Amino acid sequence: MTVSTNLGPWVNRRGVFDRHLKNDVFRDAKLASAQRWGMSPEGQHIELGIAEQNLFLMLSALGLAHDLYGARLLPIGTVYDPFVNRGLDALIYACYQDARFMLVSTPSGLTLAPEGGQHQSINTPLLGMAQDRLASFEPAYADELAILMRWGFEHMQKPDGSAVWLRLSTRGLEQPQRTLDPAAVVAGGHWMVPRAGCPHRHRLSGAGGAGGARRLRGAAGGGAGGGAAGDHLAGPAACRVAGGAAQGAVGLRRPLLGRGIAGAAGAGAAIVSVIDGHPAAHAWLGAVRGQRVVPLGVDRFGQSGDIPDLYREYGLDVDAILDACAQALLG
Structure with a gap:
């Protein structure tokens, strides 16, 4: 397990x-x-080894060291993403006890293509959104990960902090040279391709994780059907945006709603979301401002095959994204 999760x-x-x-x-x-x-x-x-309940029990115990022994520890646990479900009971009670730890799950999603459905996670983004006292993120790039890890270690030590979950992938991406706003990354979204001042009814494409980012970059570059004109946003933290949307009704985190995913393109814009997980993780975005959403993702256990074939089979390839953009525009 140490080798497969790249901890050598x-x-x-x-x-x-x-x-x-x-x-x-x-x-x-x-x-x-x-x-x-x-x-x-x-x-x-x-x-x-392969003992997920033991992993979460240990993270819980180490994450409570500040209460039990008066010394703060910053434990980090690594696990195959689909097998979070094997230790879910212990994970839930660790959060219930307010244990502080960082969970890193990798590889994630359909992208672990040759190994079939038993190693391809679907519901873990939904778990990250729903679980209390667990801040969940899905960064695609190393600069996003660096920001989120730095924030996470600080967040784990705050009185009102929580445990942190990073859902990662072993799929490589070309790393862009850029300067990111840490606040935007932590809040839930930042621009991959800056806004182009498109007309009122244009599309906003959002990607979650390495799988979504790879497909979205391909669509932005043209893919098989030419360029996908519109705005392209990276969303490494669906649950953070969800939290902002829920709190926005009482006036909290309105800057996020004003500049974040749901409000980025105006109330009349359509949203196409892409995630290497269940599409429901992003489908709620349209409820914030009444926007049309076409969520792409994986809603059934994956076949075994190579990555291009599986992306095509489950509607995550470049052509599927371009079709979704056309569908969003036509309404």
């Missing part, structure tokens, strides 16, 4: 925890390994 460099730098000194069994057996598995009380990596 962390293990080599920080060491594996054990209450006693233990030799690296791979080196003792003269077996090649990219990781150094020597264990000691100074190690900061705890290897649990």
Whole structure:
């Protein structure tokens, strides 16, 4: 699990925890390994293997250290995204107890294409939106991730803070050179392609996560049917926008509604959303200002295949996005 979640460099730098000194069994057996598995009380990596309930129980205990022992810890747990469901009961009660931790789930979504439905997550974005005391994000780019991790470590320590969940992907993306507004990223959305001053009834395309960002960048560049004129917004935090929408009725976080996803293109604009998860994670956006929404996502367990074929099968490829934009405009 350490290898599949790309934690090899962390293990080599920080060491594996054990209450006693233990030799690296791979080196003792003269077996090649990219990781150094020597264990000691100074190690900061705890290897649990495939045991999600144990992971969340441990995150809960470590995340309550400030109450139990008077010392704040910042625990980080990594897990395959679909298997969050295996430990969901323990995760819910960890949040209920106000434990503070950072959960990183990867790979996520349909993009883990060759392994079939058992490793392709669908409902996890909805869990992140619904769970109290858990701030959920789905960044696509490294600069977004850096902002959210910095914010998350601070948020975990605040009296009114919470646990943090980062839903990531192992799918590579070209990293843009840009300067982001951290407040906009944390609030729930920032412009991938700046607003172009389109007419009143134009479309606003929003992407969540690496899968959505990759498809949306392809559509913006033309894809098979030419350029997709309109505004393109990255939404790394659907639950944050949802929280802003819910609170907006009583006057809180109105700047988010004024410049964020729902209000970005005016009340008459249509929204096309793309996420490598259940489309309901974005479908609510139209309820904020009565806008038409065409949500794209995955609403059934995935077939096994290569990524282009599966994106085409489940309506997440460039052509599907362009068709959705046309549908949104035609009303």
